[in-house]
Amino acid sequence: MKYYYSNQATKTDSIPKEVTDFIKFVNDSPSPYHAVEEARLRLVQAGYEEIKERDCWVGKLRNNGKYYFTRNKSTIVAFAVGGKYVPGNGVSIVGAHTDSPCLKVKPISKLQKVGYLQLGVQVYGGGLWHTWFDRDLSIAGRVMVETSENKFEHKLIKVARPILRIPTLAIHLDGSVREAFKFNNETHLTPLLTTATKSLIGNSDEEKNEKHHPIFLNLLAEELGCNTVNKIHDFELCLYDTQPSTIGGLCNEFIFSARLDNLMMSFTALTALINGTRDTSETLCDDSNIRLISLFDNEEVGSQSAYGAGSSLLESTLRRLCSSKVGASEDVEISQTIFEETIHKSFLISADMAHAVHPNYCEKYEENHRPQMHKGVVIKINANQRYATTATTSLVLREAAKKYNVPLQEFVVKNDSPCGSTIGPMMSSNLGIRTVDVGNPQLSMHSIREIAGTDDVDHAIKLFQGFFESFAKIDQNVIID
Template sequence: MSSLTKSQLQRQAEQLVDFINKSPSPFHAVDVCRKWLRGAQFTELKEKQSWHGAIKPNGRYFFTRNGSSLVAFAVGGKFHPGNGVSIVGAHTDSPCFKLKPVSKKSGSGFLQVGVQVYGGGLWHTWFDRDLSVAGRVMVKDASGGYANRLIAIEEPIMRIPSLAIHLERSMADGFKYNKEVHLTPILATVFKAVNGEKSEKSDNEKEPKPAHHPILLERIAKELDIKVGDISDFELCLYDTQKATIGGICNEFIYSARLDNLNSSYCAIESLINSLSEESAADDSHIRMVALFDNEEVGSTSAYGANSALIESAIRRVHDSFDNCGRSCFEECVANSYLISSDVTHAVHPNYSEKHEENHRPELHKGPAIKINANQRYATTAVTSAILKDIAARNDIPIQEFVVRNDSSCGSTIGPMLSAKLGLRTIDIGNPLLSMHSIREVCGTDDVGLMVKLFEHFFNEFAAIDAKISVD
């Protein structure tokens, strides 16, 4: 077992819980990381501005894209163009419901809100939960410009109620629902909201109908201390207002939404900051980098997903900022680099243990699991696995391995696409999780600290270990 103390493991679990509770949307998660990095003396860069001459050895930097993706990196004191980048990649998004552009709906005396399903959620777990909205609002300012404002209404304002079993006895044998019809949340009753709805009535038939219930727009405006007319547009998702918490009779579980994949996002940023002792950073010949992407749950193909040029652009611009960068520096750098694709993995379920291959059953509290798939749904190879196992063994960090059964489908991660796009050595790894894609997931408290420590040692030790690897 790792040399980490119980108090250190507990502290990391508590910090993850705090991070999740502050991050009901990807925009909030990136904003929390931005503040965190600034507090650790990272300088914020802007993609719209030149970086030439701005990147220096021993420097710490980060930038964001779309407010929902983030890249942070620290340049080693001995780095020169062509040296490698030690990368940990994760994602900020989770399965959820997102408000439709025209969300105003009603029926049977209720005001309802039209939503789109985002990702592959266990949608039945969203029934009978206390829901609210979070995300970003584009607000018009006095000068005619637009400002990006984050919002998270803490009070439960929506709910998707189940149908009583007395009205559909077959539900006892199998809960079936239509995604378009039955996943529409209730906002209010017409009777109670009638004053808020008066503004919708007009004698002018040519006047456009509002896209959203005025009572909802008024609540958003109140939260932001603006006028309804100042709201230009928004991207809002539903979230469960029940807070993440540590539970279990031994206080060994984290019960939470969005553990997939704020678990890995937290571990990545925490480990990068923790790894930057003055001596360690000064002696490093590599760049240490964390990339947090949006849109993994829907395939990553967006300007701020892992299937974009985000990482390539970051590495190229870092190299271009150095005057002594040669023509092949980028290609040399990629060949010297290594990516840890970190996403949660399936812990063995005691009630469904037959769903796991008998020799590959990750357990809680027994460390991160390396994910392997012969059909390249994960990017792990013998070389990349050997490197990380060596780092784990040197530092007494337990490692597990996960392979799906041959008669089961296998999910994928950002690892294969980034490896293919860049020709980058990659390993897929993740902390074990129960109830993946549920509105309330479960992970082990100890695994958070173990993952953080593994990433710290990766940042500190990879360059030296890689110098001893002779495999091309």
């Protein structure tokens, strides 16, 4: 018997650079803190200058300048000032989020049962928690470390090897799992750390801790290079799957990965901003707007935090840009209504992953709105304002998509189904800014392992880049007042 193999199925050197770059980005970003740091490093490499929210911006910003700042180290804002920008002009914005559903270590995590040491965790967001069972898990996040007397620093930590696991119960002991897998998030979703017997090796009584297992703290200290666990004062740690993101599918057409929602949209927004603002970019010099991305934390739990989209972060940023006098001489008086003028000349793309049609559950999708991978970025629409898209804002997006011939699709949820939401409606209502909701199509949303299409990485980058480069001119031709 002869076997025939397709060259397309085995060839990997044809995978686009932006896809392999995204794979690296998501593998290096097991927590929002890591995602922000990865974004920051890319911005610095592209010539972006750090500014601080606590400092005065007046006189520090300039036309064609590129800047960024972080808040809580889990949210990042970056912007580039157009060469023809003057106070009162618009801001072209893409907003996304850095967080994903996960398990987070409790403030008191020390648990022990029947010879096992366990780690107490709490659920974050609306995850498909059954997908977290029987996975090789580890921890990542930030630790507050005392570096010298009364000096404390935020340090990133990522334990690269699997140290945790949430085992399922054998089918022999629970035959009901044949019909349904039911579990309690508090009692059954607790990972194993080690056995009590092994934990005693090399741990003295002096290392006892009331809140966390000494062996766990010793691991943190070792990873951070601390000479003692007493240097560790607090931490925010999440669990993550150690299996790396990868390209899959017969024709290398899929991305199998954790945290596609929403690191893919964060990555594509970041890449589009950088691509369109390189030193050789003539479009920034000719732009009369400011180009801005804002990658927020805490979207998965409602965005109501000091660094979430429901905060005053973006509003205060826009107000400061309006009053910074960038693009104007020092003796020019700034209008008292300049912020309101700017808002009505600005536009927000709310970028969050969308639902691709599932071949095994087609009945769950409205028959005329079934997005597919590789066929373009999805415009999300909901009559009940779960998404902020309007006829006007979708028109602007379609015009922006023409610059790089980006295909677009539409999604509407069925009338008998619930509908998710995004930062779009929240920011649109808070700021009064024109907003459109979009996202790349994916399957297994909120699973520990999700699926998206490789072509759609490039689609989103080009859509956002086209928007940044052409919105100011498009806006002159869209008359709705």
